[in-house]
Amino acid sequence: MFARIAEALDSRFKFKDDFKKNVLDHPVPPRVNFTFCFGGITFLLYILLAVTGITMLFFYVPSVDHAFTTVEYITFDLPAGNLVRAIHHWSANLMIVFIFVHMLRVYVYGAYKNPRELNWITGVLLFGIVLGFGFTGYLLPWDQKAYWATRVGVLMPESLPLVGSFVTKFLMGGDNIGALTLSRFFALHVAVLPIITAVFLVGHFLMIRKLGIARPL
Amino acid sequence: MSDNEMSRRKFLVAGIGVISGTIALGVGGAALTSIGAPAVTNKREGKWVEACNCADLKPGEFNQLSITYDAKDGWLDGKIKQLVYVKMNGEEILALSATCAHLGCNVNYDEQTGGFKCPCHSGAYDATGKNISGPPPRPLARLEAKVEDGKLKINTAIKEA
Numbered sequence: 001m002f003a004r005i006a007e008a009l010d011s012r013f014k015f016k017d018d019f020k021k022n023v024l025d026h027p028v029p030p031r032v033n034f035t036f037c038f039g040g041i042t043f044l045l046y047i048l049l050a051v052t053g054i055t056m057l058f059f060y061v062p063s064v065d066h067a068f069t070t071v072e073y074i075t076f077d078l079p080a081g082n083l084v085r086a087i088h089h090w091s092a093n094l095m096i097v098f099i100f101v102h103m104l105r106v107y108v109y110g111a112y113k114n115p116r117e118l119n120w121i122t123g124v125l126l127f128g129i130v131l132g133f134g135f136t137g138y139l140l141p142w143d144q145k146a147y148w149a150t151r152v153g154v155l156m157p158e159s160l161p162l163v164g165s166f167v168t169k170f171l172m173g174g175d176n177i178g179a180l181t182l183s184r185f186f187a188l189h190v191a192v193l194p195i196i197t198a199v200f201l202v203g204h205f206l207m208i209r210k211l212g213i214a215r216p217l
Numbered sequence: 218m219s220d221n222e223m224s225r226r227k228f229l230v231a232g233i234g235v236i237s238g239t240i241a242l243g244v245g246g247a248a249l250t251s252i253g254a255p256a257v258t259n260k261r262e263g264k265w266v267e268a269c270n271c272a273d274l275k276p277g278e279f280n281q282l283s284i285t286y287d288a289k290d291g292w293l294d295g296k297i298k299q300l301v302y303v304k305m306n307g308e309e310i311l312a313l314s315a316t317c318a319h320l321g322c323n324v325n326y327d328e329q330t331g332g333f334k335c336p337c338h339s340g341a342y343d344a345t346g347k348n349i350s351g352p353p354p355r356p357l358a359r360l361e362a363k364v365e366d367g368k369l370k371i372n373t374a375i376k377e378a
Contacts, residue, residue: 024230044240048240048244051244051245051248052244052247052248054248055247055248055251055252056251058251058252059251059291059292066292069292069293070292072292073291073292074251077292078251078254078255079250079251079254079258080246080247080248080250080251080254081251083247084247084248084251087244087247
């Protein structure tokens with residue numbers, strides 16, 4: 001049945017040819033090696049984070065009354081909940097690692113140079129956004145580690161000249177870390193940052209499709 | 218040579234398919250398990266709740282009782298309060314849930330008919346809980362009840378519709 005549906009769609013849209021031409025038979029420069037995979041692995045981790053994150057969104061409640069309870073529920077009561085949360089946790093950690101080695105590879109190969117400067121710039125912005133994901137996501141379990149780590153983090157901008165104290169208060173949503181901090185970190189983590197990331201990712205990918213990957217050394 | 222090239226290419230394409238498929242099945246399976254699980258695990262379990270002393274009940278007529286019991290709702294430890302009508306005829310106990318079968322309002326005992334009337338949409342039931350007029354699609358739920366040490370106990374699970 002699936003074969004017939006696929007055939008019917010293919011006879012109209014010819015997506016098999018497109019898939020072959022743009023994915024399987026896409027030409028790349030000679031002597032490309034496995035280090036060219038790090039960007040793709042980072043994107044794979046982003047997909048895993050989105051899937052597991054949306055799954056936990058079915059259960060997590062971003063209020064100081066229920067955040068910790070619902071995280072406990074996901075971890076200990078929900079079937080496969082611990083697995084979902086663990087995949088989210090490890091993908092998040094590995095994403096930082098793979099962004100770093102991806103950047104290192106691009107730097108060593110000089111792949112950031114003309115005409116690919118904008119790829120590097122969007123990449124650095126994406127790295128900053130991912131760190132933002134890490135910072136905002138760390139508070140959500142609302143346990144002791146989350147609270148105190150966030151306290152350290154939000155107090156850092158306070159030493160900025162002129163705007164410092166406002167930035168800190170903006171992050172906390174007031175004078176202390178509480179209900180407003182948790183809800184704004186949640187909003188940033190599940191809505192604002194994912195949208196910004198998607199926009200920059202599309203740019204990052206379209207530019208590399210247009211320019212092709214840089215020739216290996 | 219070209220045969221070799223082809224088989225290597227096919228092997229790699231198959232490899233990509235297997236690896237992506239494994240990841241998709243693993244993560245997708247875990248996600249769907251979690252999301253689907255509450256449908257079967259988040260059950261409202263029946264339990265025996267002490268309702269009152271039998272001596273307090275008027276025999277042969279409906280007594281309105283309110284039972285409260287602990288109920289786990291996902292991550293919440295909540296309490297459920299339920300209204301019940303109990304009629305005792307010697308050994309025989311009839312316990313009816315007061316929850317209207319239509320939209321869940323609490324029905325009132327109707328002295329004129331000896332049955333029950335729902336204040337929301339005028340659904341009516343007879344003295345056995347059978348729906349006789351108005352919107353209710355089925356009778357009032359019957360609850361299991363028993364007497365232990367002079368106390369009336371009611372099971373919160375619905376026995377029959």
